[in-house]
Amino acid sequence: MMDVTRDTMMAYLDGQLDGDARAAVDAWLAENPDSAIELAQLQRQNEAINALFGPVAIEPVPPRLNPHRLALAHSRRRWQSAARAAVIVGVLGIGIAAGWLLRPVTDTPALYNRLIADAVSAHTVFVAENRHAVEVAGTETDHLTSWLSNRLGTGLAMPDLATAGLSFLGGRLLPAPAIPGGRAAQLMYEDSAGERVTLYITPSAGIDGPNLELVRMGSDNALYWASATITCTIVGPQSAETLQALADSVFAQLTPAATAPAYREL
């Protein structure tokens, strides 16, 4: 009688033996009841593992695990980042040209233009995120208000844009590289079609520039405005008119005392 090793027993159990080898183990098991019992136990162990986790495979798959959808997001992200990088370079170029033409005190592009470029770059990075689009969710409005107001050193309410069909996703704190040691708040909104709009808000102390300016950036528009206390750049794929209407609403909610400035296009 041949001796059946543990490995052969396991291969028998896991269905990895061919006909002859199976028959040999069958014959051996008939004469070794202890081993047959042990094998039956292992068999039950296998079945229990499959009973535990097997049903997961017939659960409906959540949409976020659909490869077609993931591939679409992947190629869109790649295309958008390339296109937007080109656009940002363009905007910086405009800023540099404007700075040169206006011959201001410094050689660098006007601060407000760099703020617009930063706002667009932050928009590009975070609207592409699904799970990590915001740091604090829009449901925690009170926390967002007190946290971001503290960090920016100026009172900042969370504008409600529901009347414009935008739901509030939440916000995050960002560095504002244009301002030494500066901080910015990014607030994100989404419309029913899934298009996202971001507000990029900084304190306005020390920033010279127009009160309101619109910059076309490829598929996105960026609308910048400044009040006595804050600057806000609204970035999104919507039309200039839509952004202007949004800006009026945001302006009224963030700086209730002042009147909204008229805008000019760059």
Add this chain to the structure above:
Amino acid sequence: MVDFLDELEACVPALRRYARALTRNIDHADDLVQDCLERAISRRGLFRPSGPMRPWLFTILVNLHRNARRTELRRGTHLDADSLPDLGTPAPQHSHLALAELSRAIDGLPLEQKETLLLVTLEGMAYAEAAGILDIPLGTLMSRLGRARANLRLSTGEAQEPHLRSVK
């Protein structure tokens, strides 16, 4: 490209099952599968279309899980092993109590034994395929598998009390 994505899609249920068994947490498991699919999509240029898809995906998944575990350990955080596991609805012939005990026992296995055991028993992989995914020799695979099974029998009390086993 459509073929690639369709093939990928066909593997998702098995990847979810394996990830769920590894992590016992539906959110962690699905995050892992999403990361795995995103890697696969971004690396498809490096993928030999002639090679089989399944072992390649499982290799990515196993490595992502190991990385995530290392990061957790370094951060000092850990998954709460006592929290209720997110299991599928178990088949009725096994008692919930016995299955919960087995689930805890699997969770207590060393990671290398758990990875091996689940590839073979849950995913029904051939030994050579599983060894390829884990990048270990066949002999190592067999010894891990044997130890995993022995450990489970010990921690679920079956080795001492064979008479308690229920008839299936």
